[in-house]
Amino acid sequence: MFKKINRELINGSGDTTTLISAGTKINGDIEFSGNLEILGSVVGNISSRHTNSRVRVLQGGSVQGDIQCPLVVINGNTQGDIHALDRLCLEAQCRVEGNVRYSSVEMQSGAQVFGSFDYQPPNNEKSSVVEAKVSETTNVKSINSK
DSSP states (O other), X not given: OHHHHHHHHHHOOSSOXXXXXXXXXXXXXXXXXXXEEESSEEESOEEOOOTXXXXXXXXXXXXXXXXXXXXXXXXXXXXXXXXEEEEEEEOTXXXXXXXXXXXXXXXXXXXXXXXXXXXXXXXXXXXXXXXXXXXXXXXXXXXXXX
């Protein structure tokens, strides 16, 4: 099961991948879609609300700022809060200094977290959209039948 999960993480989404390579330092906030791979250093907040987005802080990479993304994988160093909208994976070499909010979490032996864990139920936006469409359809039928 563990290997299956990691294969899914490696494959990621079919979208584009942005790489911040080792030796590169970015100062400023990053908003992205697709995949973001960090081997270098980011000083700023990182965010994506796209449902298939993934950010990975790889071993040797670091982030000083908050991270908000559906899928967050940490194997490097982070200082700041992490908000994994869907799933959070803390790998063996990670060091997280900040509070963590998650819907689903996987933590390997050796991972270090200095902060609190806060479970957040998954956001069911799809169900609320369906409910809204059903109520709209019901209203249209009511108007037409009068």
